[in-house]
Every structure is written in structure tokens, then in C-alpha cells.
Amino acid sequence: MADRNIGEPITPTEEQLPEFEELQEFEPPEEAVANVIEYVQSVAIPGGSEGENPQFNGHNFQSARQSKQIPICIVNENQDIIEFVHDMINKKFFPEHGSTLIHVDANPDLLAPNTMPADESFDHSMLYLQHNYDRWILPNCYNGIFKKIIWVRPPWSEHIREDSVTFKVGKHKESSYINVDCKQNYFIAECLWTTSDNLTDAKNITLDCITLGNELSYENDCPEYWRAVLGENQTVPTVLDIDLEFFITENPYLFLYENTIVYELLRELFVFIRPTSQTDEAVTETVEMRSEQFKEIETYFNHLTQHHKLPDPEDIPPSPIYEKVAEIMAELERHGHDLKDVDWDLLYDCGHSFGDHEHPHHVTNSAELDLLFKSFENFLDEFYEPPSIITIARSDLEGYAEIEDRLLELLNSKFNCAVPIVYDQGNAVGVDSDSTCVSEDVDERGTDELEEFLEFLTLQTGEVDNSDASNANLALPEGQDDEEDVSEL
Structure with missing residues (x-):
């Protein structure tokens, strides 16, 4: 090699220049991966x-x-x-x-x-x-x-x-x-x-x-x-x-509010009365009654969630369902539960589990x-x-x-x-x-x-x-x- 000064750049001769292949065009990464996945799926699932x-x-x-x-x-x-x-x-x-x-x-x-x-x-x-x-x-x-x-x-x-x-x-x-x-x-x-x-x-x-x-x-x-x-x-x-x-x-609801009888009271509140027969008329009547029962209970529970009390009896005529909800409230308060902290949605879900058979x-x-x-x-x-x-x-x-x-x-x-x-x-x-x-x-x-x-x-x-x-x-x-x-x- 010819002598050169320190720091002088090296300039290769034409014979020393490496030969490069022509630059190939590559697929974008997303398309490449998609093609690979498509291939893998085609060989992975016969047919x-x-x-x-x-x-x-x-x-x-x-x-x-x-x-x-x-x-x-x-x-x-x-x-x-x-x-x-x-x-x-x-x-x-x-x-x-x-x-x-x-x-x-x-x-x-x-x-x-x-x-x-x-x-x-x-x-x-x-x-x-x-x-x-x-x-x-x-x-x-x-x-x-x-x-x-x-x-x-x-x-x-x-x-x-x-x-x-x-x-x-x-x-x-x-x-x-x-x-x-x-x-x-x-x-x-x-x-x-x-x-x-x-x-x-x-x-x-x-x-x-x-x-x-x-x-x-x-x-x-x-x-x-x-x-x-x-x-x-x-x-x-x-x-x-x-x-x-x-x-x-x-049963995830069985021990709600332990040391109370809230679970038993919910069973009574959501009680299901079976149809008297299997005729369309009898079953239709049962479904309509059951639907009204759910709607009334849901109305009271929503009111309790928002206002922490039942509607005034002067505004809504008391009914057996109204009285049973009041009994549940009294049971909770008797055991030191603040109605503001009661999860009425959870209690409604619990009551809903009482169909023809309760949760095993x-x-x-x-x-x-x-x-x-x-x-x-x-x-x-x-x-x-x-x-x-x-x-x-x-x-x-x-x-x-x-x-x-x-x-x-x-x-x-x-x-x-x-x-x-x-x-x-x-x-x-x-x-x-x-x-x-x-x-x-x-x-x-x-x-x-x-x-x-x-x-x-x-x-x-x-x-x-x-x-x-x-x-x-x-x-x-x-x-x-x-x-x-x-x-x-």
C-alpha cells in the first residue's frame, strides 16, 4: 500500500469498489405480515x-x-x-x-x-x-x-x-x-x-x-x-x-347483609305464582302479572337508589309490594345499615334470581x-x-x-x-x-x-x-x- 499521511482519507480504486446487487423493492411491513398470516392460515387449516x-x-x-x-x-x-x-x-x-x-x-x-x-x-x-x-x-x-x-x-x-x-x-x-x-x-x-x-x-x-x-x-x-x-x-x-x-x-346472594332476614324477605317479594294451567290464556295471564310485579318493584328500588326513601303514600297508593319493600327497609335499618349505602341494584338482581327455583x-x-x-x-x-x-x-x-x-x-x-x-x-x-x-x-x-x-x-x-x-x-x-x-x- 502506498504511503499516506495520517488523517488523509482513503480513496479506493475502481478495482477495489465492491459490486452491489440492484436494490430490490420490498413490500410494506403491513402487507408482508398480512401475506404471511394468510399463508400460515392456508397451511394450518386443511382445505x-x-x-x-x-x-x-x-x-x-x-x-x-x-x-x-x-x-x-x-x-x-x-x-x-x-x-x-x-x-x-x-x-x-x-x-x-x-x-x-x-x-x-x-x-x-x-x-x-x-x-x-x-x-x-x-x-x-x-x-x-x-x-x-x-x-x-x-x-x-x-x-x-x-x-x-x-x-x-x-x-x-x-x-x-x-x-x-x-x-x-x-x-x-x-x-x-x-x-x-x-x-x-x-x-x-x-x-x-x-x-x-x-x-x-x-x-x-x-x-x-x-x-x-x-x-x-x-x-x-x-x-x-x-x-x-x-x-x-x-x-x-x-x-x-x-x-x-x-x-x-x-349462591352469591345467600349471604347478602348477613344476620338479617333480607334474603328471605326478597324471596317473598319476588314470589312467582305458577300458571293455573298450560293453556295460552293461563300462561299469558301469568306473564302479564309477573311483568307488572317486576315493574312495580323496579320503580320502588329506583326511587330508593335516588332518594333513599319510598314515595309518599299520598302520591302512590300502598300495595302489598309497597309494604314488603318497606319491611325490607326496616330490616336493614334495624341492623344498622344506612339506606344511602344499600345497593338496591344488587338486591333487585338477587330478587330476580327467585324464579320457579332459586339459585342453587x-x-x-x-x-x-x-x-x-x-x-x-x-x-x-x-x-x-x-x-x-x-x-x-x-x-x-x-x-x-x-x-x-x-x-x-x-x-x-x-x-x-x-x-x-x-x-x-x-x-x-x-x-x-x-x-x-x-x-x-x-x-x-x-x-x-x-x-x-x-x-x-x-x-x-x-x-x-x-x-x-x-x-x-x-x-x-x-x-x-x-x-x-x-x-x-
Whole structure:
């Protein structure tokens, strides 16, 4: 090299200049990621948009059956499982219409939101705001997702007769709310019944009721009936929804304002008088009386919330309901409760739970729990086909972890289940295979997801982590080489 002065810039000769390839045009990051996601979905779900089954509205049912693992979603509140179901529908993993819900719970959860127009059942964002723990199934029958409901209950729950019934769910012509034409007292007590002539856009729904753990009532389970019910469902995509309150049932209202008789007074205030017969005239009269009862109670409770006292008797003629509300006020004040601090909305919700049957309460002991699990295991053995999706609701049950662990162990022994994911206020996180606690080393699907995904795309070596695909039951097809996938991406 020729001599040069220190600090003098180096000027390369033409022979020393490196050759550069012509600059390539790259897709914008958003389009690149979208294309990658589209590709991953096309290889993850066999058949993609082809081979659609018209019976199930584009859902490739056969591909779901052949997928490697069943997705499991765990939520705190039972109504939140429907967000996961909608997510599976959007991924074309589950059909938009005509499926079955096997609802294992101490409560049927078959009511409808009191103030939600039926059409909002098709608007998911509005539906999530309106439905709650006992009013989430019917809207998803009206919007067509579920055509059959199998309620599996413990022996201490008696809301609905153990039977099979087909009825219509539709939009009431006058109120535009969801109503049914089923004359079970469960629906009548909530003023949900109307004649089929008053329903528009009605769908036929089949409801089967099955009781497990009958030995607790000194009776026997009926596997023959289980087989008959499940046999009718063997070719239909199914959600197996399990609320842990099936095993231990707590009445959240039972201990309101302890050391008072407020709970008993609310039962008397909201008492339901059954129809004298099953004729349309008798049931209509009962629904009208029940509706007036609710309206009067709601008027007084709203007045108490705003003014902390009942309306002046001179302004509103006293009635039996007025006098019973006054008795509740006196009971609360007698035990030192300031009426300004009383949650009258909560008391109204408590009273509303007194339908034909009140909210069940049963603290299960160890021996009873063993029997229930054995009965539930026998029930699972009668499945002709595994469920498409499994969901679990904790329902804020204290000490749920032990029951949840035991349940997951049982489900994994019967089906090929994916690692469960937990939906917590809209975020999905993984669950350790050895624990129901959220795993510290599992990434949240939050704001860092895109960054981590792009980092994954830069990997040149190593095996593909397909855990997320397994969680969503979107495993790669058998025989497809992982390294080839990375190179193609």
C-alpha cells in the first residue's frame, strides 16, 4: 500500500469498489405480515376455503375432526366463552350456524338480556356488553350459532324438567326483545314466554336436560338416555362448556347483609305464582302479572337508589309490594345499615334470581366430588365423537385450582387436548401443563405480539415453535416439514 499521511482519507480504486446487487423493492411491513398470516392460515387449516360443507356454512367439519388437538379455553365468567367461540368461527374452525352446546353447569344460563334488542345478538360488540352469567346462551341461539342445547346438571339443580323439548326462539313483534314459546316455568317466570305467532325470525331449538351424579340423591344415572341424546348429535360440531359450579355450587346472594332476614324477605317479594294451567290464556295471564310485579318493584328500588326513601303514600297508593319493600327497609335499618349505602341494584338482581327455583347452593364434600367426577367421566365415555371445542368457566369459585387441575387431567385422558389458554379481560395467555396458573414464560398476545412474530420470521435455523398453532387447534398438516415452512415464509 502506498504511503499516506495520517488523517488523509482513503480513496479506493475502481478495482477495489465492491459490486452491489440492484436494490430490490420490498413490500410494506403491513402487507408482508398480512401475506404471511394468510399463508400460515392456508397451511394450518386443511382445505382452506375449499371443500366447504354447505350444511355448516363454510366450516370444513372434516378438517376439524382430523386436526391434531382440541382447543381449550378457560375464562373467569361463563359468558366470556362465547368470545372464544366467535374467534374460532372467524378462523373457519367452527361453523357459524347449526352447532350444539353441551353446557355442564348447576345453572342453565338460558335467559335473555332484559333490555337488549334481539337484533343486537348479531352485533358481537353489543352482545358482549349486554349478556351476563345467566343470559348468554339464548342470544347465540337466536343468531343461529347453536341449534341444540344439552344442559348437564348436578342433582341439586331443578330449574328445568329432565326431558327433551323443541321450541322456538325469536324476536317479539312488539318489544323487539328475545322471547321463546316454551311453556317451562323457567321461561315463564322471567316473562320470556309468548305465543309463536308473536315471534318473528324464529329458530327451532332443541333442549335436552341430563342429570349426573344421581347417586347423591340415592338414584341411578341413566347412561341409556345419555347415549340417546348424544347419539343424535354425533355428526354435529360441538362445544363442550364446563362451569366449575357444576361440582361446587355457590349462591352469591345467600349471604347478602348477613344476620338479617333480607334474603328471605326478597324471596317473598319476588314470589312467582305458577300458571293455573298450560293453556295460552293461563300462561299469558301469568306473564302479564309477573311483568307488572317486576315493574312495580323496579320503580320502588329506583326511587330508593335516588332518594333513599319510598314515595309518599299520598302520591302512590300502598300495595302489598309497597309494604314488603318497606319491611325490607326496616330490616336493614334495624341492623344498622344506612339506606344511602344499600345497593338496591344488587338486591333487585338477587330478587330476580327467585324464579320457579332459586339459585342453587351446594357445598360438595370430598366423597361427593369423587362421585360427581366419576359420573362425569362415564358421561364423557358415551361421546361418539370428541367435541370440537372445550371451554371451562371458573365463575369466581374460591379454591377452583384443585378442581380445575383434576378436570384438565380427566379431559386430557379422554381427548387429545391442546395446551389450555386463559381469556382474562380480553387477553389470552398460556397455561402450564402441570398447573392451572398462568405460566410466567408464556408470552401474552398483547402489544408485543407483532414484534415477536417479526423476530420469529428472521430466524434462519432451528425448529418452528408451533405451540400457538396447537393452542388454536391450527396445527400444521402431517408430513409437512417445518424447515421447509420457514424457508417458504
